[in-house]
Amino acid sequence: MNRLRVSIAVTVALAASLLVAGPAAAATVGPPTNLVGVSGNKLVVLTWTAPTVGANPAISDYTVEYSSNNGVVWTQFIHEASAVAGLTVTGLTNNTAYSFRVSAVNSDGTGTASSAVVVTPVSNHTANDLALFSACPAGLIPAAGFTDTTAAAVDCVAYYGITKGTTATTYSPLDTVTRWQMALFLTRMAAVSGSVLGSGADQGFTDIGGKSSEIQTAINQIKQLGITVGKTATTFAPDDNVTREEMALFISRFLTTATAGPGGNTEYVTGSSGAKEIKSIDTDHNFTDLNLVYLWESQTSISNLWNLGVTDVQSSTVYEPREDMTRAAMATFMANALNHTNARPAGLVMQASTYRVSGTPAVDVAITYRTDAFAPIPSVLVDTFQFVYSTTATIVAFNTNGTCTGYVTTVTDGSKCQVSASDQSLDANGNHSFQVGLGANSITNLWAWTAATGTNYDNDIHATGASKITIETTA
Known part of the structure; x- marks a missing residue:
């Protein structure tokens, strides 16, 4: 009888020890919420909100899984342990729809998975060889007059x-x-x-x-x-x-x-x-x-x-x-x-590659001269000058008689506000391109015009034939 009692006691003790040393109970941490995926080139950037239910012990990592067959088979994305509520999943195939789900991990184990989101990674190349200027600058091309389109x-x-x-x-x-x-x-x-x-x-x-x-x-x-x-x-x-x-x-x-x-x-x-x-x-x-x-x-x-x-x-x-x-x-x-060709509007036209830009960049500028039939007019001297706008009322570009003030400066070679032999001559295709440096937080007006050599610019006379653009820089 004593031996039987000892045997029963040992068995009970062994069972108790097995319960204590057995596997940990399933984690009680809840699912992450607000899972969002943003597609990229062969990748998806995931963000989510950490679970608030059962987040004690503290979350130490997240398990991120993805599936390309609507959740039939899930693959775990291997990454370094991190408690940050966000991760970039790489190595994906563009134009394939992927399901993603996330589970929080703490010392108790892995919690409940989030609701899945579906995201399709795509290439995000940008066009690299755009034309700097336009064959049809805004404001210079008249409406065609068609009643079924205004494109x-x-x-x-x-x-x-x-x-x-x-x-x-x-x-x-x-x-x-x-x-x-x-x-x-x-x-x-x-x-x-x-x-x-x-x-x-x-x-x-x-x-x-x-x-x-x-x-x-x-x-x-x-x-x-x-x-x-x-x-x-x-x-x-x-x-x-x-x-x-x-x-x-x-x-x-x-x-x-x-x-x-x-x-x-x-x-x-x-x-x-x-x-x-x-x-x-x-x-x-x-x-x-x-x-x-x-x-x-x-x-x-x-x-x-x-x-x-x-x-x-x-x-x-x-x-x-x-x-x-x-x-x-x-x-x-x-x-x-x-835009890439030599087709440009009739007349003398000046364009900039941008009209609003941050910092103090060098902006590309082009001057073109064409007949009414759009044929290039080559070898013409063109004078260019500029004026930086000021809020001071007395700082202006032109005097009351139409001549340039001392606040006007030349843009390229030549005499200020005068067509001279030292001005730039248009090339065989009727064009001249250059760069202009601009100050920060400024509004700069630029003019291009032409006339007989030795002619001085008079805004009352030459403004209608001149080409004027305005470029603004911001911080």
């Missing part, structure tokens, strides 16, 4: 005579663009951009005979320029709609034939020396649907135009290469492409 891009291409509208008062922005229409648009675009159009002699297309002589000439001219190779060696398919893939090819090829304007992006035609042409060699982009494009030239054309800032979908992740171009999108492509 600035449509006003731009209408200003240069590239489009005439579907009627005198309508543009039909949602209509598609046929290949024969595109040929006309491209040749008109070439005429104001410095491209040299060919004779329009027969290029061997056998399916354009039913079109007008103007259309046939335009089709043959874009073949001569290398803008088109045709649907086949002997067919152009003039009545087919232009796809967005074809548009990229047309505009990319066109730009290589155009004269670069001030601030247009150029790269070497081949290699690292020699002649240059308008293009980008940056292949980055954010489009997810270029797998639908089989021609390598098409893919590079699309990424080229995106980096030049030409496409109508600069902030989108889809290009839709197989869709038909609309007339609205066509106008956007063409207006943005013109």
